[in-house]
Amino acid sequence: MDIVVFGAGSLGSLVGGLCAREHRVTLVGRDPHVAAVRESGLAVEGTVEFTAHPDARTTVPDRADLALVTVKSFDTPEAGRTLADCKPSITCSLQNGLGNEDTLDTHLDPVLAGTCTYGARLLEPGRVACMGLGEVALGAPDGGHLAAAERAAAALRAAGIETSVTREMPERLWRKLAVNAGINPTTALAGVSNGVLADGPLYEIASEAARETARVAREQDVDLAEREAVAALDSVIAATADNTSSMAEDIQNGRRTEIDAINGAVVERAESSVPVNRTLAALVRAREHAG
Numbered sequence: 001m002d003i004v005v006f007g008a009g010s011l012g013s014l015v016g017g018l019c020a021r022e023h024r025v026t027l028v029g030r031d032p033h034v035a036a037v038r039e040s041g042l043a044v045e046g047t048v049e050f051t052a053h054p055d056a057r058t059t060v061p062d063r064a065d066l067a068l069v070t071v072k073s074f075d076t077p078e079a080g081r082t083l084a085d086c087k088p089s090i091t092c093s094l095q096n097g098l099g100n101e102d103t104l105d106t107h108l109d110p111v112l113a114g115t116c117t118y119g120a121r122l123l124e125p126g127r128v129a130c131m132g133l134g135e136v137a138l139g140a141p142d143g144g145h146l147a148a149a150e151r152a153a154a155a156l157r158a159a160g161i162e163t164s165v166t167r168e169m170p171e172r173l174w175r176k177l178a179v180n181a182g183i184n185p186t187t188a189l190a191g192v193s194n195g196v197l198a199d200g201p202l203y204e205i206a207s208e209a210a211r212e213t214a215r216v217a218r219e220q221d222v223d224l225a226e227r228e229a230v231a232a233l234d235s236v237i238a239a240t241a242d243n244t245s246s247m248a249e250d251i252q253n254g255r256r257t258e259i260d261a262i263n264g265a266v267v268e269r270a271e272s273s274v275p276v277n278r279t280l281a282a283l284v285r286a287r288e289h290a291g
């Protein structure tokens with residue numbers, strides 16, 4: 001199968017590298033990373049160790065059977081427009097935040113929603129660390145069945161990635177949103193690793209952000225209990241204790257964050273009051289603007 005991974009950052013490179021053990025893969029990203037992969041291959045280190053040799057470039061190839069989208073949520077409009085040129089038979093978002101599938105759907109069909117629990121970190125151009133084995137869940141963004149999800153899942157399984165197909169993607173996306181709404185802004189603002197949230201005042205903030213997210217999910221007719229959102233938060237904090245969240249890395253490196261698609265998306269959709277998400281979103285935006 002021809003797979004294009006649009007967004008060769010840490011997660012995209014890891015997933016692309018795993019897929020390249022079985023499929024023809026093109027990683028689309030930025031130099032100097034893609035130049036290093038083209039020249040010497042992609043070294044995957046950590047929980048799994050191998051060198052993969054995907055094609056790596058800054059532009060999309062002519063065609064693709066499956067496109068995996070791993071760019072930051074604010075780059076999703078560009079991903080949709082650019083990927084339309086290679087007419088992928090199936091497109092699947094593996095991104096953080098809400099709304100990515102609708103944005104991709106403007107240009108591509110069918111579009112699947114996916115969640116991925118692999119931990120990854122880009123060490124330097126051409127080298128990515130696998131911080132722990134994970135799994136992928138795929139499905140129709142609005143729930144229900146899509147045959148394309150079975151085909152995409154079969155391709156990922158063939159590459160050794162544990163993948164399930166679910167009819168409950170809305171619940172999963174909101175559960176993941178609750179986790180990100182709790183972990184990402186608190187770790188970014190405090191400048192700490194995920195594990196620091198486990199006890200103390202930051203946990204109160206993170207868990208309240210997750211509870212508010214569950215309440216907004218239910219306002220949108222998505223069945224997510226507050227205790228379920230907090231349980232998901234607890235297990236991700238424990239499983240990624242030593243990791244720096246993507247938003248904490250973005251703030252540390254003076255980059256734009258995904259705040260709009262995470263806490264901003266909760267605030268935007270809320271019918272009730274969500275003071276913790278509103279405060280976290282305002283504080284992270286202020287940090288971004290301060291540079």
Ligand code: PAF
Pocket residue numbers: 096179180183184194236240243244245246247
């Ligand atoms: O954005 C992130 O960093 C990750 O989604 C997560 C799960 C919070 C782990 O750091």
